[in-house]
Amino acid sequence: MLPVCRRKPRSLYLTNYLLNNLFPIFVKLEQLHTLIVGGGYVGLEKISAVLANSPQAMVTLVAPEIREEIRELAASNAKVSLINRKFEETDLFEKDLVIVATNDKAENENISNLARARHLLTNVADTPGLCDFYLSSVVRKGNLKVAISTNGMSPTMAKRLKEVLAEALPDNLETAMEQLKAVREMLRGDFTSKVDELNKITSVLISRKEE
Numbered sequence: 001m002l003p004v005c006r007r008k009p010r011s012l013y014l015t016n017y018l019l020n021n022l023f024p025i026f027v028k029l030e031q032l033h034t035l036i037v038g039g040g041y042v043g044l045e046k047i048s049a050v051l052a053n054s055p056q057a058m059v060t061l062v063a064p065e066i067r068e069e070i071r072e073l074a075a076s077n078a079k080v081s082l083i084n085r086k087f088e089e090t091d092l093f094e095k096d097l098v099i100v101a102t103n104d105k106a107e108n109e110n111i112s113n114l115a116r117a118r119h120l121l122t123n124v125a126d127t128p129g130l131c132d133f134y135l136s137s138v139v140r141k142g143n144l145k146v147a148i149s150t151n152g153m154s155p156t157m158a159k160r161l162k163e164v165l166a167e168a169l170p171d172n173l174e175t176a177m178e179q180l181k182a183v184r185e186m187l188r189g190d191f192t193s194k195v196d197e198l199n200k201i202t203s204v205l206i207s208r209k210e211e
Ligand SMILES: C[C@@]1(CC(=O)O)C2=NC(=C\c3[nH]c(c(CCC(=O)O)c3CC(=O)O)Cc3[nH]c(c(CC(=O)O)c3CCC(=O)O)/C=C3\N/C(=C\2)[C@@H](CCC(=O)O)[C@]3(C)CC(=O)O)/[C@H]1CCC(=O)O
Pocket: 045, 046, 049, 123, 124, 125, 126, 127, 128, 131, 133, 134, 135, 136, 137, 138, 148, 149, 150, 151, 152, 153, 154, 155, 156, 157, 158, 159, 162
């Protein structure tokens, strides 16, 4: 009989990871303060991505010119503030994350250096080499969220894969997750026996090829 939980030796995972060293995390943006610098097309793309995932995120956006769509987002969201001028270093005070998206490459680098000196996690939209983190393409099915990155190689590929995965993942996953949550809360016993039980119940989800 196959064991319920058959993990590959860790070294095999490590060889696969060598190509892409990004560490994926899921961030609670409503507990942080995000600064976006730039209010053009890319500023709009980034604030839309932030709010689509974290509608309660606290966001400040600074730019001398701010697109109308961003103004509309801010008008309907009390946690979004707009500052209508060029970036100043004081904008970095009390921020946790910074997304830099002006159309001035040298200024983007300057802002990223100031942010880095303050140990702020920074994304510079036009320069992957200056980014501490990348935004990802996101597939959402209820509580399930799958984030995709191509290691900066092709955002278009990430966007397409999102569409493929959104279609491939079944819609009833939410019900399955709710039931598993209920089982998880009901299970008694030590941690190991709970993990064994949950793995047994979910083994039907994985169709393994017999070796
Ligand atoms: C996933 C997504 C998330 C989001 O932004 O929310 C995202 N870009 C998206 C779309 C997109 N961006 C671009 C195109 C045009 C076609 C193309 O170039 O492919 C399209 C496609 C489109 O819009 O259709 C242009 C582009 N993007 C970057 C550069 C600079 C460079 O590469 O040098 C340039 C060239 C600028 C120029 O030439 O002027 C850089 C980055 N873009 C990233 C994320 C990070 C890497 C993600 C990864 O690891 O895969 C990274 C490194 C930094 C970052 O921005 O965080 C979002 C998909 C949303 C969705 O799922 O619908």
